[in-house]
Amino acid sequence: MTRTWWKEAVIYQVYPRSFRDSDGDGIGDLKGIEEKLDYLKELGVDVIWLGPVYKSPNDDYGYDVSDYYQIMDEFGSMEDWTSLCSEIHRRGMKIMMDIILNHTSDEHAWFQASKAPGDNNKYRDYYFWNEGRSGGEPNNWESFFGGSAWKHDEEARAYYLHLFSAKQPDLNWSNQALRQEMYSMMRFWLEKGVDAFRLDAVNLLVKPGEWQDAEPAGPDQCLAPCGHLIANGDGIHDIFQEMNDEVFSRYPMFTVAEMAGVSAEEGLLYTDAARKELDSIIYFEHMDVDNGPGGRWETIPFSLPAFKQIITRWQLTLQGKGWIGLYLNNHDQPRVVSRWGNDTRYRVESAKMFATCIQMLQGSPYIYQGEEIGMTNIWFDNIQDYRDVETLNFYRIECEINGRSHDEVMQDIYHKSRDNARTPMQWDDSANAGFSEATPWINVNPNYREINVANALADPSSVWHYYRELIRLRKRHEVIVYGEYKPLLEEHPDVFAYQRTLGDEILIVVTNFSADEQTVALDAPPTKPALLLSNYPAAEEPLDSQHLRPFEARIYLIRSGAGQSESETI
Template sequence: MNKKWWKESVVYQIYPISFLDTNGDGIGDLRGIMSKLDYLKDLGIDVIWICPIYKSPNHDNGYDISDYQDIMKEFGTMDDFDLLLREAHARGLKIMMDLVLNHTSDEHPWFIESRSSKDNPKRDYYIWRKGKNGGPPNNWESYFSGSVWKYDETTDEYYMHLYSKHQPDLNWENQRVIDGMHEMVEWWLKKGVDGFRFDAIAHIVKAAGLPDGDNPNHLPTVRAYDLFSNLENVHTLLNNLYERVLFHYDIMTVGETSGLGPEQALSYVGDTRNELNMVFQFEHMQLDAASGGSGKWNIRPWNLLELKKVMSNWQTVLHEQGWNANYWCNHDQPRSVSRFGDDTRYRVESAKMLATFIHMLEGTPYIYQGEEIGMTNIAFQSIDDYRDVETLNFYEEQMNEGVPEEKIMQVIWKKSRDNARTPMQWNISEEAGFTKGRPWIRVNSNYALINVEDALKDPDSIYYHYKKLIALRKEHEVIVYGKYELLLADDEEIYVYTRTLGGSRLLVILNFFGNEPELTLPHDLNLDTRELLVSNYPVKGDDDLSQTFRLRPYEARVYMLKA
């Protein structure tokens, strides 16, 4: 059993612009994070993952970086960050930075030079090509819709941007780019940060020759994921980063890697690979997206059998070979209780059930800000209230195609990234205690019912359920390292699994829906030895567990048995 501190940790993700504003400008800041360190420490988490805080024009909420070694002025100063780091460490909390290596801002000094002329020394720091047949160099489509190519009149060529036109892709075939990125990473490590989440890391290598993608529908652009995702040389570059820089520091690393299964993930996180500690997988995030059409915006109902298949595969393949990063939502995904639970009648019960599921799996659990109090999706009536570039591009694209606005908005209400980006709901004061000014994006109107202050007063709140789950993980080694086994694989409503380590066996029972299904447990489970560790409902004195019993809506129970 390969024990590591980051395997035994729980991570809390902060989206700083929406966490807490201390100077009244409507934008969260570093001092806001600092003021809540004791709150996070009390919750029990170990690592704070902070989304990008670097200097940025903020076209994509900080993921367009213009200076990797400076702080965006709205968030504060480098002195503020240094103080935050010291204060976190003083409480035993670690800080993980969010770092974008695939692209920079178009206002980064490198790109300003690169676009100035074809013979500039930094021209080859980015990916430039001549147009073809009066249009872009190839037919690849951006993640934010439209071509990945932006024409630049200065030099009569196109530059590549897999994301926004304000986020030009770096050329990772240029050794000077590699050296510069390595130096920057080490600069942060010397400062004392405890790890990195590498954004879009799977895309730093593009297919040789940049060929057109398959285009059966003869569209102007096509999503050619296999030509710019998870290519073999990504591993060469990551191994090189590890050997030259990361190896020398006791840190945690997680990569954002879409488009792969657990077998491919082992190429990144396998114990002998020397690349990353873990990756974020997206297979369970795609269960409610129909194939084809507009990607994630093409919604279909998800089902539990598919979720079981995906999660069980990751749990089984990575056991004792790599490590999982387990999550339900983040800054790019809708709120989990609105997506996989019931955010009205059974909001509390389903939020606790979803938390139980994630925290009892093998892998490092990630909590996204507000998840610990059951924050929900928003449904702004006007597109003018949305801020996310991906959402706005989708709206414009659909309107241009003649799709009724009402239909567009219904999709946006379910899948917009702004669902997770509304301000943290601290109390019932104006703007939910997030700011004394006008927030950069509107606060969810349900903050009077859902907020931290009320959660802390209620011993049966979602917050205290999270706190209990985190404490149990630190108390029982089987929760961290135990082997996963799925039970009742064909049940369409109930998810049951065990975790086994030595003489300890964990039994996790989850009702994923609002019905009251009957559960019959396998006879080989030693129920006579049971100890109830946690439940999201009051349980009777003898806990009424038997081989067959009826579950309540969204019920979750965790038992300790003898193996």
């Protein structure tokens, strides 16, 4: 396996709107991020993933770009961005930018120009315009955010396609002029000092040649009713090979592509270095194990056996050839400590356990802001307190069209709303959690007086200090980065265990996903293992008789033919 800096890096995701407000308007900004760079450096992260900061009307909070070359007014100026980039680099860290390629805002100059009909309007073909059928929409496609994927525009006298919000018209990547515009934009940011791109929803770039109706999505499909017709379409690999040739290969950078509805086998095609497409992929399959037949808003009980099968399939399929992003939290997912863990009695233990399980796998670990202090989901009683366009659309459709009650719909929202992850970062126990001196754009979680950075830094046994130790272990032991993966205890319903092997080193990870005590037996090695880290006080137990406490996690290191390592438990 080729060794590179980005495989060894730990990435920290900043959602700029909710990270830190420096100017007192209730909205996070670039200067606020710069204020906290020393905090991120102390944690030990290598790359800062900056959510979209381009000019935007904020229908989807930055993922609807109206100008790729300007900074959103609420976040600051291009001078502020340049200063932030410089300060990140001065501290020996790197910057990753979110790049939105599938769609723009409907307020983008291209879209406004595209409304004018006529063969001489080059921008008309930058988007998907269609006159419809029999006076109605071109087909029955639904958007990911609910409702039709088509909207009629009076000025254009036609419908346009939007797989997400109606204010996010899809771009036509079959148009070569559009492609060159996007390549130029990416080169602009790389020339300004960007080290990496996170590519948003990019396996949707190729659309079918015909606008056929979609059959209902099956229970194993996480996409909207039209998504399975679009994801990973014919010609998508040609686009990424061209993109690599035009942009990526010309800079010392790395790429991670967000892709819903992609299998492990498809993930290998995208990330196999020999194919010269993408460096790594963020997939969704493991995050969909609690989705019911009705999709992500329908929650079913978490199944660890199903979760393990998915993780193992991806680890083994890409092993030695491809690369993935490792995550359980981000701006689109509810917080895992509330979702699959225990955010009350065992909040600290379960937060540490999830981090152990995911970060010791092969791939690049991603830490989402607040994850490192064990932030939890939010429970707003009023729908008016939510801000996410997907959540608000879901509430409107379910209550107004499908006739469900407020209380019933709110239960779904409590479990799955993206706003669970978007409440302000909890810095201390002062007003508004130290995020802002003004009323925040979205309410702070009331538990900020207990769960905050100041408390975590002061407590050596906190989630934060545990995360820092996980990062330190990754930098000390190459087996965590490059070791081969092998599943253990595959049939156990509550324990996820696996080993990583590199040369004469074997790393064994044992995690209890339940609030019940578990006893498991692993094969005893010829050399006594060293307990590197545990989220409980160290317990000297042989591998063939492991007594695990609720949400316990243990990491062992075995060096064959070598002396025993000293324990590094905290």
